Amino acid sequence: MRYLVLSDIHANLPALEAVLQDAPPFDRIWCIGDVIGYGPDPSECVELLREYDHDCIAGNHDWATLGRLDSDDFNPDARRALDWTRAHLDDAGRAYLEQLPTSLTFEDFTLVHGSPRQPVWEYILYAGVAASNFEYFNTPYCFVGHTHAPAIFEEMRENGFVSAVTFLPMYDDPIELPASRLIINPGSVGQPRDSDPRSSYLILDTDARTLLYRRVNIRSKRPNSACISSACRCAWPRASPTAGNSSHFRGNRRLSHNVS
Numbered sequence: 473m474r475y476l477v478l479s480d481i482h483a484n485l486p487a488l489e490a491v492l493q494d495a496p497p498f499d500r501i502w503c504i505g506d507v508i509g510y511g512p513d514p515s516e517c518v519e520l521l522r523e524y525d526h527d528c529i530a531g532n533h534d535w536a537t538l539g540r541l542d543s544d545d546f547n548p549d550a551r552r553a554l555d556w557t558r559a560h561l562d563d564a565g566r567a568y569l570e571q572l573p574t575s576l577t578f579e580d581f582t583l584v585h586g587s588p589r590q591p592v593w594e595y596i597l598y599a600g601v602a603a604s605n606f607e608y609f610n611t612p613y614c615f616v617g618h619t620h621a622p623a624i625f626e627e628m629r630e631n632g633f634v635s636a637v638t639f640l641p642m643y644d645d646p647i648e649l650p651a652s653r654l655i656i657n658p659g660s661v662g663q664p665r666d667s668d669p670r671s672s673y674l675i676l677d678t679d680a681r682t683l684l685y686r687r688v689n690i691r692s693k694r695p696n697s698a699c700i701s702s703a704c705r706c707a708w709p710r711a712s713p714t715a716g717n718s719s720h721f722r723g724n725r726r727l728s729h730n731v732s
């Protein structure tokens with residue numbers, strides 16, 4: 473099976489369309505949460521996702537839109553975007569968000585938005601946080617989103633002590649899944665925060681046991697007018713710390729080089 477693994481669409485329809493057009497053939501989509509929030513197309517993104525065979529879990533913006541998280545816990549930009557989304561999301565979109573689970577497990581893979589320890593809220597930006605999360609899932613591999621920064625964290629065990637190493641993925645070059653355990657972040661479709669404005673996603677091939685990371689330009693014919701005219705404009709892409717800035721980062725090498 474080939475899975476298109478994507479996360480944090482954030483109601484950015486041109487970005488989702490660009491990813492779907494760019495993606496190599498796939499059998500199913502795994503969506504790691506935050507379909508809505510920030511962007512101007514929440515209902516349209518839900519609708520397009522539902523045209524595909526897919527599994528999806530809830531992110532913090534999905535939950536906050538439903539009132540399951542206190543919007544006071546969000547920064548002012550995100551809060552304004554939440555208010556706007558609540559007012560504009562249609563009934564079908566709302567019903568879709570209401571049935572999303574917070575985690576899913578399929579054979580070797582766990583899916584959570586934030587972290588295995590706190591599926592909706594915790595950010596795994598650094599190796600230390602990743603290391604402390606390996607005990608909270610039972611599969612070899614776990615997909616997360618939430619940080620909007622593509623990264624792979626590999627579990628290291630030495631003398632009973634668990635640590636993690638952070639890798640920034642290479643693009644367009646398959647990465648072999650190692651025997652060691654991984655936390656894998658595909659990056660964000662709709663709002664990348666790793667100083668690269670292109671949408672990020674990956675293809676998981678469970679037969680070949682590989683991950684293929686890709687980036688694609690968002691080709692919008694619309695100059696973000698809908699967003700500019702809405703309260704969400706101030707929350708559009710901007711840089712934030714990436715996993716690669718972690719002091720635990722040990723190089724931009726292919727993960728497969730580390731595998732016996």
Ligand code: ZN
Nearest residue numbers: 480506531618
């Ligand atoms: Zn997000």
